[in-house]
Amino acid sequence: MGIKSSDWSDRRHPCHWEAESDDAGFWVPDRSELVTQFFTRYLFFSLAVIYFSTLESVRPVLFSIEQLLVALGVYFFINSWFFRQALQDVTLLKIRSAMSADLIIVTLCVIHDPNPIPPSALAFLMVLLGNGMRYGMRLFAEVLGGAFLGMAIAFAFRYRLGGFEVNAGDVFFGVFWVTLALYAYILMGHIEAQRRQLDYRSRFDTLTGLLNRHGLLAAADTIFDKTNAGTPATVLFADLNQFKAVNDRYGHGVGDRVLAEFAQIFNESAEMGVCGRWGGDEFVALLPQRDEAAIHQIFERIEARTEAWSASNGLPMAVSLGVSHAPRDGNDLMTLLSVADIHLYQSKSKQPESAVLSPFNRILIDEPKAS
Structure with missing residues (x-):
């Protein structure tokens, strides 16, 4: 493998920042962060299996409970494949693919959650924080949009096909969820700015502007x-x-x-x-x-x-x-x-x-x- 031109010219983040262009890119997590992230996925997968396995039945909006458990099993194997790929190399396509798999399986779980106020919807926040806070603001915005879309689709199916009705608890839960998600995004924006500033100060000489x-x-x-x-x-x-x-x-x-x-x-x-x-x-x-x-x-x-x-x-x-x-x-x-x-x-x-x-x-x- 030859040395790419970016290896010689990317002077902002020569080690941890993967640049797509002059101003766009993402933070590359180290191996320990990747292991933590994927084992968190396995943990929530296990909780979902236990949660839905203890139910006598779910409303067959799209799937039966057996089909939903099969979908969770498919997610397990997909997640394991993404885990193996991430340990070899982290790319923007792999990150987005893993986030999409997370959003899809959480959306399916929320659709079939039998509780009027579905606790499984909290997993959207874990997808948002687990991915968005790790890779930078651009991907945070993408997963935030995906989480909003997943929530909208899930509740639309619940109200349209699942026989659920809108109540005060749903409204409160929705407002609380949206507020918390937006607050996390704003807070992460401030953290990201400080992170970049600290990274710059740790690598650059303040007098000359060159690398230290x-x-x-x-x-x-x-x-x-x-x-x-x-x-x-x-x-x-x-x-x-x-x-x-x-x-x-x-x-x-x-x-x-x-x-x-x-x-x-x-x-x-x-x-x-x-x-x-x-x-x-x-x-x-x-x-x-x-x-x-x-x-x-x-x-x-x-x-x-x-x-x-x-x-x-x-x-x-x-x-x-x-x-x-x-x-x-x-x-x-x-x-x-x-x-x-x-x-x-x-x-x-x-x-x-x-x-x-x-x-x-x-x-x-x-x-x-x-x-």
């Missing part, structure tokens, strides 16, 4: 798991020269400005790369494989834009760059950064001081201290 170290490591896990001889990758490592001297002379406010400006230059110059701030004045880019000529062009572009910004703003900013390649130099980010760091200092050691430091940097270093 945690975000880079997560993105690297996704990328380097797929690298091999047929799909290699390139790591760029950048280190601002004498950045400490900038902070000492001009203050941290100016230093932050230098970091933010260089981050933009580095990000724009890397081309289709996952860029991040490793820490301090060190930056990293993860790229599809680039040959020596392409790397040279990227380095020249970064250096030229850095020098131009430094000259036009009267602020010191110069950079040293290194490179490594996966899987040739390693298969994990820490190893590849170590190799790139060695190349960076080898390159720096071969350059004259005038090439390593901008005139502004040399002023900062050579300027005698006031007595």
Whole structure:
């Protein structure tokens, strides 16, 4: 399997968010969440079997009690198949298919529930919360609409064919159910917004807007798991020269400005790369494989834009760059950064001081201290 372009360009949620487009996608649950979700389905299946098995009969609106139990058995096997598929891979089609199976079987149970106020209708809320709160707001809206439709169909059959009549208890139950479902949706919207905000803060550097170290490591896990001889990758490592001297002379406010400006230059110059701030004045880019000529062009572009910004703003900013390649130099980010760091200092050691430091940097270093 090759590395898809989204692996290099999805910088918001490189690990847990499965993006369909720039703004649409769904959260991918981990294995423990999947196991919990499907075993909850098995639990409610068991309760439904016990509930309807203890009844002497149900009103034959659509099915007899024996046919309804057969339908529950079919749901058991379908659910087991979805469970097996989900453990292999979670896709939007599989999620929607499992939710549809849940809604259909709950609708059938509500239709045949002999109680005037059917307790089985509460299972709609479990379908809503169990699916909607796990995958994100888009799927929450879909399952909410499906639950409303299922409730409407179920009660329409009950009143039309099952001989039930509308009473005050039905009205209260319906209002209560709708209110609770809408409240859950609104509450989940606030939780989802906070979730995205926390996810962003945990993965992104607030100063530069690039991935932070945690975000880079997560993105690297996704990328380097797929690298091999047929799909290699390139790591760029950048280190601002004498950045400490900038902070000492001009203050941290100016230093932050230098970091933010260089981050933009580095990000724009890397081309289709996952860029991040490793820490301090060190930056990293993860790229599809680039040959020596392409790397040279990227380095020249970064250096030229850095020098131009430094000259036009009267602020010191110069950079040293290194490179490594996966899987040739390693298969994990820490190893590849170590190799790139060695190349960076080898390159720096071969350059004259005038090439390593901008005139502004040399002023900062050579300027005698006031007595």
